Amino acid sequence: MRYLFTNFCYPTEIHDVVKLFFNDVELSDNSSNAQFTLTEKANGNIFVYEATAEGKNNVQSVDVGEADELQATRLRKRYAKLAIYNVLTEFSGKKMPWGSLTGIRPTKLAEQLSREGLDWRQTFTGVLGVSEDKTSLVEDILRTQGDLRRYKTGCADLYVGIPFCVSRCSYCSFTSGEIDRLKKYIDPYVEALKHDICTTIAFVRENDIKINNVYFGGGTPTSLSAEHLDDIMSCIDFQPVEYTVEAGRPDTIDRDKADVLKKHGVQRISINPQTFNQSVLDVIGRKHTVSDIYDKYELAKSYGFIVNMDLIAGLPTETYDMFCHNVDSAVSLGADNITIHTLALKHGSALKEQNYSGASDVNKMVEYSRRKLYSAGYEPYYMYRQKYMADNLENVGYCKPGKQCLYNIGIMEEISNILACGANAISKKIISPENRIERSANAKDVITYIQRNDEYIGKKFCLFRGEK
Ligand SMILES: C[S@@+](CC[C@H](N)C(=O)[O-])C[C@H]1O[C@@H](n2cnc3c(N)ncnc32)[C@H](O)[C@@H]1O
Ligand code: SF4
Known part of the structure; x- marks a missing residue:
């Protein structure tokens, strides 16, 4: 059994990312026996995430600026998951087809990113680690759904x-x-x-x-x-x-x-x-x-x-x-x-x-x-x-x-x-409207x-x- 320690207030989100790579990982409240860690530090509107996996580390940060509470939470989760995903990719040498995404509905996320004013394709491939192939699948589905959506x-x-x-x-x-x-x-x-x-x-x-x-x-x-x-x-x-x-x-x-x-x-x-x-x-x-x-x-x-x-x-x-x-x-x-x-x-x-x-x-x-x-x-x-x-x-x-x-x-x-x-x-x-x-x-x-x-x-x- 391996252990994951995190001080992030949504630990299951982090655990879900680790489970993409390893089945036998449990959450632990003790950092000393943990093979994997993810820590969040807040400085005003800026949140910094450091992930470690036995000697490797990855750091991500996000400025939630003027975002409302729901949007700020989404951004924090996104970057926390990214930090742990990146470090595990480096540690295991494996990439996942859906990158750091653990959610049920990638098409909804694409739409949400567009609403945030982002280029969702670029964010999928360039930031979240989603493969080109899966990104094009999302694009095709959005096209087939058209106005039905x-x-x-x-x-x-x-x-x-x-x-x-x-x-x-x-x-x-x-x-x-x-x-x-x-x-x-x-x-x-x-x-x-x-x-x-x-x-x-x-x-x-x-x-x-x-x-x-x-x-x-x-x-x-x-x-x-x-x-x-x-x-x-x-x-x-x-x-x-x-x-x-x-x-x-x-x-x-x-x-x-x-x-x-x-x-x-x-x-x-x-x-x-x-x-x-x-x-x-x-x-x-x-x-x-x-x-x-x-x-x-x-x-x-x-x-x-x-x-x-x-x-x-x-x-x-x-x-x-x-x-x-x-x-x-x-x-x-x-x-x-x-x-x-x-x-x-x-x-x-x-x-x-x-x-x-x-x-x-x-x-x-x-x-x-x-x-x-x-x-x-x-x-x-x-x-x-x-x-x-x-x-x-x-x-x-x-x-x-x-x-x-x-x-x-x-x-x-x-x-x-x-x-x-x-x-x-x-x-x-x-x-x-939310x-x-x-x-x-x-x-x-x-x-x-x-x-x-x-x-x-x-x-x-x-x-x-x-x-x-
Ligand atoms: C709600 S189930 C009901 C379908 C119907 N009772 C049948 O068996 O034909 C809908 C579909 O989910 C899929 N499914 C159910 N359990 C699954 C599993 N563990 N993994 C992958 N697909 C599953 C099956 O293809 C199933 O036809
Ligand atoms: S819901 Fe369908 S897949 Fe599940 S047990 Fe019944 S017949 Fe089988």
Whole structure:
């Protein structure tokens, strides 16, 4: 175990940078046993950061001048992280694709830098250490998003959470439960969810909020029966601009459910292979076959749905060639959206518990997917990063021109208000003009959600009314 000492008042930000390089580092309040240190010294408006790593050091300083408190904090974090990143780069001889950036949304940072009057590309590459390649990815995404990247006053999207799955995939840490084990809670959950949705729709009408997009996510929404889905969707008594159901697992989709989705005006669904290699599907516990993917894709297309496919780079036992086959297969099928995830080894997943150390060549896989998808005419249209991602990479959603999923852009770029219904769902309100997000989270587990449904609905409405 190695130790990091810092007197910076945001120590986790510094720890996150060190974890890009070394997994086995803990924060310590004792500088004498620390291999890595970051100290902040303040002199009026000037903040100086000195980082050390066993004999090497790096010094950065920033003048926060007339900046307000929020902006001053951003600048301090930026330069503190830079000092520790630079020293670790020198110490380890490694550079990270995203340089010193640990945040979830690089596109938002680009926009923020532009607002500060900076040339964001130059700041990314010249100051923050982001590679040219990743900088151009951000540029391409901003271009594809274009005017869609605009906050729409008086509007919100509606999220409906179905936290059930047919079985647990080994990489997944979502709090969804296996539907067979939770059978006795399904009926009460559906009732509580319907109450939540109907009350929320009544609330938006009373308050003149326009719902643009509706998104059913999970878990796997289509692990519910066609009857339950029909019952829930009957609460949504209007046609949204965009209506998406993350069907997800190919083994949960059939004609009866597709009929229900079509009847209720759903336009987009996901059919997620994760991989087109049967041996890997078996290893990750997906419990469906490769031919299920093809069959359900054909079924979805016969209903005229716009289809997204999720793939993951870095799954256990999957080689570079096998991964390329996955991307090629999704492209040959002609999926409208293809989302390339990089495996994140998250706490709570079976892979993490099994101490899976990750695949090699993940960077090469991600590069291949970008080349292949660009050459097949796809455009990257949203991106986010998470902790514990292989090679510190990113997840990127690609689309055929004009086929962007508006809900994904809204939530990932934090430009949409979200009214969320269901267990483990989080409502978000954007507070103008400072562009800050306030949240109201529903109970994570199904039982508490059912028992305290009205309490969570009340909190959500307080958030949207601007009350505490
Ligand atoms: C909210 S999950 C639900 C998808 C749906 N239940 C399914 O399995 O098809 C959305 C996507 O996140 C990705 N994902 C989940 N866990 C991940 C992990 N640990 N690392 C990388 N991607 C992950 C998968 O590609 C998954 O399809
Ligand atoms: S990846 Fe999807 S199906 Fe698998 S456990 Fe996670 S949410 Fe459920």
